[in-house]
Amino acid sequence: MKLPRISRPPRLPLPRWTATLTWKSAVFITVMCCALASLLGVLVHVSVTRQTVGEARHKALDRLADVTQMYEAGEQLPPGAGLDPPELPPSLRRLAVSGKRGTLVDDDHGRPTMWAAGPADGRALAAEIDYTQSARTINGLDKAILGSSILAIGATLLVGVFAVTRITRRLHQTATVARRIDAGDLDARVNDPRTKDPSRPQDEVAIVAGALDTMASTLQGKLLSEQRFTADVAHELRTPLTGLHAAAELLPAGRPAELVRDRVQAMRSLTEDLLEISRLDAGSETVDLDMQQLAPVVERVVRASVASGTAEADTTLTVVRDACVETDKRRLERVIGNLLANAHKHGKAPVELTVHGPVVTVRDHGTGYPDYLLDHGPQRFRTDAGNKGHGLGLTIAAGQAAVIGAELRFANAADGGAVARLELPEYVSFEAPESGERPHAE
DSSP states (O other): OOOOOOOOOOOOOOOGGGGSHHHHHHHHHHHHHHHHHHHHHHHHHHHHHHHHHHHHHHHHHHHHHHHHHHHHTTOOOOTTEEESOTTSOHHHHHHHHTTOOEEEEEEETTEEEEEEEEEETTEEEEEEEEOHHHHHHHHHHHHHHHHHHHHHHHHHHHHHHHHHHHHHHHHHHHHHHHHHHHTTOTTOOOOOHHHHOTTSOOOHHHHHHHHHHHHHHHHHHHHHHHHHHHHHHHHHHHHHHHHHHHHHHTSOSSHHHHHHHHHHHHHHHHHHHHHHHHHHHHTOOOOOOEEEEHHHHHHHHHHHHHHHTSSOTTOEEEEEEOOEEEEOHHHHHHHHHHHHHHHHHHSOSOOEEEEETTEEEEEOOSSOOOHHHHHHOOOTTOOSTTSOOOTTHHHHHHHHHHHTTOEEEEEEOTTSSEEEEEEOOBOEEOOOOOTTOOOEEO
16 A cells, blocks of 8 residues: 655745855854853743752741740640641641641741641641742742843843854955955955964964965966966067067968968967967057947848958848947957857857847857857867867957957857857947937937
8 A cells, every 4th residue: 555645844944144144143142141140040040049949947836836835834825837638738637647847838828938837636727927038039030031131131142142243254355355356356355454464363264364364465477477478488489489480481382381371370360369469468458439230230241251261251240220339349249259159169150140230149059169269258178078179269359258258148049059249349429409309329
């Protein structure tokens, strides 16, 4: 027999702030303060109650001893004493009749009373004393314990949250600097004052901040060394390549000369690309912004690419809506040209360009971009599973797009093919309205 499965109700998602260290610390401090206050309160309550009840018991037994002497002497018993009084608790009465003495706190007509009883000729001889003041003392002590515990918990919680907030603020600052470094800002540093003076004691947060600053400095130094090496290599290669190009032009016509010129030209293009990347890495590029109609710029790039052989003649350009953009024309042409050349070199025809407002889309119908490029962006000379890499074209395109303030995204189409989407800042002209006209986008 198969037992039915019991479905459990789904857990309600907790608010995100409950995962913060401040909230967890506040809960921990509150719980520990409550536990400590409860323990101390119980200990004080038990100790004081035991002492107060003990003193009242001694007084009641002393009074019972005096009443017993008066009973044995045949004297009249004072008020609050007597044989088998009706207010005597039954349990204490039975104890006295059995021949033992005892005490018990009971409520006598709304008044706390300490009873003491003992045997007297087979009956219970009892005496009572007022327990009101002792009960008030214990109740007042309990209220004082509760109030002081609440105040102590509140004060401790405020001090604890303040201390934890200082730590979490430093942790948030360290995390913010780490994100800035991840985004490419290698000059970002935590600069915790505790790490600057070695003689000062350092806590764990300061140690983490110091380690992050050291890592950022080391990483920045390595990257700068690589950038200088790339720039130096490219610069040093220009002179021999220029001479090699001149020598190749002197070779007699023929297939070997064509191969040499082709390889020399490839080396010169690679050297220029390396120099361009070194300038982009150094952040030394300056832009010359101007207003440009986007569709004519893209059309000129397509014609120039077809004429130079980097693009095929069947490249199609579709203008859905033209737009005026504020950009650097030369750098924009460089970006679109590299995207178009990459589509023809690594994709498959047909290659389609679309201008829709300030957005230019370049799509091919090949196998699409590799996963590493979609996840981390273009990487220099990166190859995937032994396949041919994407060289430096997309890296330069991404760098130049960032310089002109454009957003370049890479994706794969659902029906196959790579899609590069370049979105530029559109220029919007706000003119004085005439005849009720509204501001318009050119």
